[in-house]
Amino acid sequence: MEPTPDPLTKAFNDAIRPYLDQIEHLKNKVEDTTYQLQQLEDERADMHAWIDKRGLRADVPPSIANAMNSDPTSAQTLNYQLDRKMTVLNHDLHRLQDSLSSHLPTATFASTLAQLIPSIEDLSALPGGPALAFELIIKLGGNLNSHGGDEGWNNDADASSRAEFYNRLDDCMLDIVRLRLAPASGEDPPWQVGRDIKRLEKTGAFLRTKLGLQTYFPRSLELMKRGESRGAQ
Incomplete structure (x- = not known):
């Protein structure tokens, strides 16, 4: 049986618990966002490959061309x-x-x-x-x-x-x-x-x-x- 925390420790833990919960929530959001970003990167790579396969790089809008031109x-x-x-x-x-x-x-x-x-x-x-x-x-x-x-x-x-x-x-x-x-x-x-x-x-x-x-x-x-x-x- 764990010892009962002293009143000061209990008060401290109670005070920081909302912040710990927020930190955990933010960590989960970061993980979700990272996954979504990776999905977007994969989709962009697929789109660039589709463009190059059809020889259309010279015809794409500047925003897409700039992204594609970052490749060595x-x-x-x-x-x-x-x-x-x-x-x-x-x-x-x-x-x-x-x-x-x-x-x-x-x-x-x-x-x-x-x-x-x-x-x-x-x-x-x-x-x-x-x-x-x-x-x-x-x-x-x-x-x-x-x-x-x-x-x-x-x-x-x-x-x-x-x-x-x-x-x-x-x-x-x-x-x-x-x-x-x-x-x-x-x-x-x-x-x-x-x-x-x-x-x-x-x-x-x-x-x-x-x-x-x-x-x-x-x-x-x-x-x-x-x-x-x-x-x-």
Whole structure:
């Protein structure tokens, strides 16, 4: 038989009992909340997996994209999906053109392909994203070049639309080049700027001959050359 507590101890226990009950209640609430949070985390992971499985990361609202981009592999995942989306979009444009008796104006192709530029800009803001975005911008320009040209579809309107499209690509590429040249870029292995300068210059010379495109990433090339000069010092 337990000894009867003295009056002082009994009074103390009676006084703190409501607080102990509250603490126990709060502990139970914390456990319930933790379980609910884990359920939400699992549901979010399932939703992200569903989005990625269908290649829809570039199309989700910003709030969801920000959450998905916290993953260390987000740049590679988004790059893969954008590359695939670009390929599908370009194929659809070719199929549409083949179904028509007259050619679509370059402006139609340019405006359709330009829809991908904001997503490529988002990619460039992710860790490891600038180098991937650099290649996608070049590929996006190449996709426009695949429409027309060989069939003699070029006219003043087409040439103007192509030049305007490339000017917009150059705007985007400038920001990407700045990110790649920044000391904190952390590219591994380091960016071989000179190699890409030669590549862009060679492509630009080819496009001047084939399509009459007078400038090919002129401002980006200028910035790359300045960056290469600083790196050589």
